[in-house]
Amino acid sequence: MSNTILVTGATGTVGTESIKALSNRGLTVRAGVHSLIKGDRLKQLNPDVQLVELDYDKPQTLQVALTGVNRLFLITPFTEDQVAIGQRVIDAAKQAGVQHIVRLSVAGAAVEPGIQLGRWHREVEKYLEQSGIPFTHLRPGSFMQNFVNYNADSICQEGKIYMPLGEAKVSYIDARDIAATAAQILSADTTEHHGKAYELSGPQALGIAEAAAAIGQATGQPVHYVDVPEETARQAMDKAPTWMRDAMLELYRLSKAGYTANITTTVEDITGCAPHTFEQFAQHNSHRFKAKS
Template sequence: MSHRILVTGATGHIGRELVRRLQQQRADCAVLVSPSGRTVPGVLGVEADFADPASLARAFKGFDTLFLLLPLVPEKLALARNAVNAARAAGVRHIVRSSAAGADAGSPVAIARLQGQIDELVQTSGLGWTLLRPSFFMQNWVNYHGEQLKAGAWHAPTGNGAIGVIDVRDIADSAAAVLADPAAHAGRSYTLTGAEALSNAQQLAAISEAAGRRIDYVDVPESAAEAAMLGMGMPAPVIEWFMSLHHVVKQGWAAGLSDDVQALTGHAPRRFLDFVAENAGAFR
């Protein structure tokens, strides 16, 4: 039986690592690219736009498994509905979705509710499905917070809440394991975390040690964080989602740990101290 895989979000943090692993496994895979987006060297690119259902149905045709990773944009739920409907119309057999820890369509937490609503679209699609629900990414420190770290402090309204931070490479390893045999993981949801829960202050202490200079965590009022995002021109729904993420951390709800990375990949999750040591140059 054929097993062709189409990867969406292939140029993002998870997608890049996942495509590398699929290439190493010599999997029959291609990547979805937007009309104005980047291609991935050495991998077939199939063009489509999440906002154009007809283009998605054409792009998904001939693929058995869809790795679904959606951008964090105000219309995310609508784009998810387009993708799921197109997958069903195109004859896709299985969707492996990159969701988020704590996803719950009935949650009062905005980001958890959004992720849960999308998960429900996948679960009720009539297709085979697997949900991967990762926690916060270690790589966010490198990819998003570099300027603040270089300035000597990182500001967020997260209090002392701990987080089961995970290395993106462990998410990719887990996704690759599921994509190797989707049927074996049908109807399963996996929560992907690291092996330890660390507060932002603890993470920054480790980063400070690696950088050889002090970098402080500054716990700011929620109103200040919201005002800063407004000043950056973020859309209101995205601000609400980020503020709800901060709330989750502050309440201690992101501290849970799971053994699912070990179960899926056969190896323990990468340690935060090792991640920091590898990326020390980015923090100096």
């Protein structure tokens, strides 16, 4: 039996790292990409990767992408229809005879009533559990890469990180460690991870002032944390849709209440390697945070 793995959202933060982490494992790795042009750079990370167009709104592309696939890393985007997308892919995977789905979920998805971000993920998790396809849920906390994706501009231009997080601590995880964990599970020739849900975290919980200091240390340029009142943060996100703004502000309140600092040993338990520290992440990405001269 061939071992063909499809990664959805393959050009995204976790997807890109997963394509790299799945290389050199004797597997056929297929990257489901929204746009083939955007996906081309994945070949530099994994020269053997197969690129396949995958648009959640075009069911036929799902069918083609899943042909011959037996394992799936299901990453859905942060969109209003994320639950419907997840369910659509699970239905198509069942049709295609996929034998194991590793699902990228979120920390705290099983908490009830929890927060909206977790409830959306839990809905997809439950749908997957009821599909009869063997599954593994990965539930990471906030990604370290959020600082690259959302804070790099103000860091480069002003040496500042604006966040409404007060003194909250967050056990940020490096997306490379999520990818390494997923790759280990997807390439394992055992069923030991079937039916399991794993909470994933980085090795330390840190506040934004500490994250800012680590980034400043890595670039040699000071970075300061500006604690933003919730109302100001709401206004700053006025271009974002209401559902997204509300979900993010709810997450920040959860952090301020102390619920996002949990540390687990799961990454090391599964991969055998200690997860990256924030300092290592900052060093690795220092070029993304440097002021342009």
